[in-house]
Amino acid sequence: MPTTVMDMLRAYPADLSGVDRDKLARAIEECVTCTQTCTACADACLAEKMIADMLKCIRTDLDCADMCGTTSAVLTRQTAYDVNVTRPVVQACIAACKACADECEQHAHMEHCRICAEVCRRCEQACNDLLGSLG
Numbered sequence: 001m002p003t004t005v006m007d008m009l010r011a012y013p014a015d016l017s018g019v020d021r022d023k024l025a026r027a028i029e030e031c032v033t034c035t036q037t038c039t040a041c042a043d044a045c046l047a048e049k050m051i052a053d054m055l056k057c058i059r060t061d062l063d064c065a066d067m068c069g070t071t072s073a074v075l076t077r078q079t080a081y082d083v084n085v086t087r088p089v090v091q092a093c094i095a096a097c098k099a100c101a102d103e104c105e106q107h108a109h110m111e112h113c114r115i116c117a118e119v120c121r122r123c124e125q126a127c128n129d130l131l132g133s134l135g
Helices: 004-011 021-046 051-076 083-105 111-131
Strands: none
Touching: 004 021, 021 051, 021 083, 021 111, 051 083, 051 111, 083 111
16 A cells, blocks of 8 residues: 555656665654654653653653654655765664663553554664665
């Protein structure tokens, strides 16, 4: 089933510089989902009774949300594509997702952290898959 992301990539009028469209679309979609999930997890952490125990989790959630948002935007823009910019952005997103998943897994007894860790791992994998195909 086609997605809006894939529809937009197919509609792009120029060559996509040899980037695998399926991997690109998946990475964009996972980054957008991760942005929302990490933002929601940080907000849920703020509602926890032991908020002081959640400070690192909140911070990693927000860092990850910012990195995923930036990465989805950079990946979405294909005009004048520059692998020297894209590659380090994707690598930073992978690092942020790993850090956030590692932290949220420590709080997996809370449903929002369990979900967030899973989403971060999916995004990390999608970005790793894309990284291997970047020209």
